[in-house]
Amino acid sequence: MSKLRGRSQVIRRPRRLRSSEAMRRLVRETRLSVDQLVYPIFVKPGQRIHEEITSMPGQYRFSIDLLANEANEIAELKIPAVLLFGLPEEKDELGSGAYDDHGIVQQAVRAIKKAVPDILVVGDVCLCEYTDHGHCGVIRGESVENDESLEMLARTAVSQAAAGADVIAPSAMMDGQVAAIREALDEEGFSKIPIMSYAAKYASAFYGPFREAADSAPQFGDRKSYQMDSPNIREAIKEMELDAEEGADILMVKPALAYLDVIQAARESFELPIAAYNVSGEYSMVKAAARNGWIDEERIVREMVTGIVRAGADIVITYFAKDLARKLK
Numbered sequence: 001m002s003k004l005r006g007r008s009q010v011i012r013r014p015r016r017l018r019s020s021e022a023m024r025r026l027v028r029e030t031r032l033s034v035d036q037l038v039y040p041i042f043v044k045p046g047q048r049i050h051e052e053i054t055s056m057p058g059q060y061r062f063s064i065d066l067l068a069n070e071a072n073e074i075a076e077l078k079i080p081a082v083l084l085f086g087l088p089e090e091k092d093e094l095g096s097g098a099y100d101d102h103g104i105v106q107q108a109v110r111a112i113k114k115a116v117p118d119i120l121v122v123g124d125v126c127l128c129e130y131t132d133h134g135h136c137g138v139i140r141g142e143s144v145e146n147d148e149s150l151e152m153l154a155r156t157a158v159s160q161a162a163a164g165a166d167v168i169a170p171s172a173m174m175d176g177q178v179a180a181i182r183e184a185l186d187e188e189g190f191s192k193i194p195i196m197s198y199a200a201k202y203a204s205a206f207y208g209p210f211r212e213a214a215d216s217a218p219q220f221g222d223r224k225s226y227q228m229d230s231p232n233i234r235e236a237i238k239e240m241e242l243d244a245e246e247g248a249d250i251l252m253v254k255p256a257l258a259y260l261d262v263i264q265a266a267r268e269s270f271e272l273p274i275a276a277y278n279v280s281g282e283y284s285m286v287k288a289a290a291r292n293g294w295i296d297e298e299r300i301v302r303e304m305v306t307g308i309v310r311a312g313a314d315i316v317i318t319y320f321a322k323d324l325a326r327k328l329k
């Protein structure tokens with residue numbers, strides 16, 4: 001046996017499978033598909049409004065009359081679902097715009113389902129965009145009252161379902177919200193509507209740009225008494241267990257990038273589909289760096305979303321959905 005032969009038997013050569021793009025495609029372990037994507041949309045009152053969100057370049061607030069156009073574009077890109085956020089005409093203490101049958105999101109759901117019946121419309125169920133104090137529930141003094149908020153959240157879910165929403169996504173982080181919403185939906189004849197629960201939602205600085213987009217920053221204090229403390233992962237499993245028991249059909253982890261371990265743990269602990277929300281701050285940081293010419297946006301986006309999927313997410317909610325869909329077509 002020659003020396004050379006001996007050595008070639010010893011060296012393992014993983015590089016063989018990286019030799020060309022065709023080879024790499026063949027052995028790729030994680031594949032992105034447009035089927036996994038959900039695109040968030042912001043809606044506001046008015047006519048012919050298509051205004052760029054300063055903190056989120058490339059994302060817009062739409063008035064209802066321009067939604068059909070946008071929904072058609074999203075459907076043409078084969079993105080299966082949109083997630084709706086509304087900026088109401090007026091805010092009040094009890095967030096009544098959230099459960100108004102003619103509220104902004106209810107109108108938006110009707111407009112999108114009319115224009116593109118096949119697209120899934122997911123309704124974000126929370127009060128923070130609708131309350132004058134900007135908290136996700138009802139307040140007494142400076143405290144966000146859990147059980148009183150459940151009724152408002154349940155009414156919001158029912159009114160979105162009645163408008164035609166296909167999926168209900170509660171994001172207020174009130175204890176028992178999934179059970180309260182499930183019960184109300186079932187009572188009102190919406191037992192077929194699934195709940196995608198923001199189960200492990202952390203109190204995160206990554207929501208900064210969204211709060212400008214949706215005008216939903218809390219007017220006093222912060223959300224730390226209801227959203228999760230970021231160092232915790234066992235608590236995330238507990239939150240997800242509770243939501244699964246309460247009847248959630250899909251469990252969400254939010255944000256995504258700083259919580260890939262939570263996504264992985266969710267995937268390993270549950271059989272339900274796992275969604276991850278690639279949030280506004282994760283979007284805006286990429287946009288800002290790309291605008292400065294410091295990173296290659298297209299490659300960064302692909303690498304980021306691949307990481308989220310590799311960690312275990314089945315569904316990725318992302319402001320990059322349209323950009324990605326164009327490349328994945």
Ligand code: PBG
Pocket residue numbers: 124126128136171172206207208209210211216278279280281
């Ligand atoms: C509503 C809600 C928020 C986001 C989604 N739903 C804001 C918050 O909790 O403060 C954030 C989404 C994003 O940052 O992209 N509660």
